[in-house]
Amino acid sequence: MTYCVAMRLNSGLVFLSDSRTNAGVDHIGTFRKMSVYENAGDRVMVLMTAGNLSISQSIRQLLSDRTNAEGHTIWTAKSMYEAAQILGDTIRAVHDRDAEELSKFGIDFNVSIIFGGQIKGERCRLFQMYSAGNFIESHDENTYFQIGEAKYGKPIIDRVVTPKTSLDEAAKCALISMDSTLKSNISVGLPLDLLLYANDQLAVTRFVTIDEQNQYFQMIRRSWGAQLKRVFEAIDDPIWNAAPETTLNVLSSVDELSEPVRVPPPVEVTRSILEPVPRQTLAEDGGKEQAT
Missing domain, CATH: 3.60.20.10 (Aminohydrolase, N-terminal nucleophile (Ntn) domain)
Structure with missing residues (x-):
């Protein structure tokens, strides 16, 4: 090269x-x-x-x-x-x-x-x-x-x-x-x-x-x-979610909020988060065995 x-x-x-x-x-x-x-x-x-x-x-x-x-x-x-x-x-x-x-x-x-x-x-x-x-x-x-x-x-x-x-x-x-x-x-x-x-x-x-x-x-x-x-260190860090008139360093303006392109999760993933399946404990398992 x-x-x-x-x-x-x-x-x-x-x-x-x-x-x-x-x-x-x-x-x-x-x-x-x-x-x-x-x-x-x-x-x-x-x-x-x-x-x-x-x-x-x-x-x-x-x-x-x-x-x-x-x-x-x-x-x-x-x-x-x-x-x-x-x-x-x-x-x-x-x-x-x-x-x-x-x-x-x-x-x-x-x-x-x-x-x-x-x-x-x-x-x-x-x-x-x-x-x-x-x-x-x-x-x-x-x-x-x-x-x-x-x-x-x-x-x-x-x-x-x-x-x-x-x-x-x-x-x-x-x-x-x-x-x-x-x-x-x-x-x-x-x-x-x-x-x-x-x-x-x-x-x-x-x-x-x-x-x-x-x-x-x-x-x-x-x-x-x-x-x-x-030079890099002399440049100010960005300001998020602020009004443009408050400073010159606004990266994200409250007047124009942006949204990413979101990909929706599968239904089964959403359901598992909203309705968690109850977990059995070892004590519960043991109790059932004894009852049987």
Whole structure:
């Protein structure tokens, strides 16, 4: 399993990935999910993968040499969109080669990819790729993509990140998102790879691998949990069955009382409660035996 997140902002791109591939009771696997394709001064492209590891490795291995109908590779593509098309063709080629054989063993062709970067002469772009080789692109209305165990880290991003968010703030948000996922899901784990790319740099200048000893991430883990608890405790408890004008914390209003959907008990259950059957005592039993 894995968790990867990428954000496209006005100022550039943020990429973050974990490195856990499986988490059994006695076996934990680690494999780095982020790959960087860099030709400094011309292009920087970042690929992050989730899903079947053998499929991901095959796609990554074949991508560098894959050519399209025009003879372009990702190293010579004129745009990020063309590079994404080449990646989609690579996914389909691996599917054509492996999917049928995998299905004989009950294994689905399962892979998800985030692919983004910048080619000289155009803006930063970000894509999410699917197992069929098709893809969608990030726009201002959808500034980020997630793959893998996305649900735990999604709420903080939805509340914080906009296209105007700075790269450092977005990186902080991504790390909090990752920490929330690590806290709730054992199938996601350290070390992490974090890459920040500023518009038009056309080179990787800010990258770090984060392990258990990383000072900043340890601070995030401590302070986020403490601050979250502090905010939670500062919120008032609900008030039940009160008039709305008496306080701002009325959960249940006397003006609009609610009732649950009740399922009536069977008649025999109701009768047994209303008319309990008399119980015989041992003394009564003994008396009858003696009388007989």
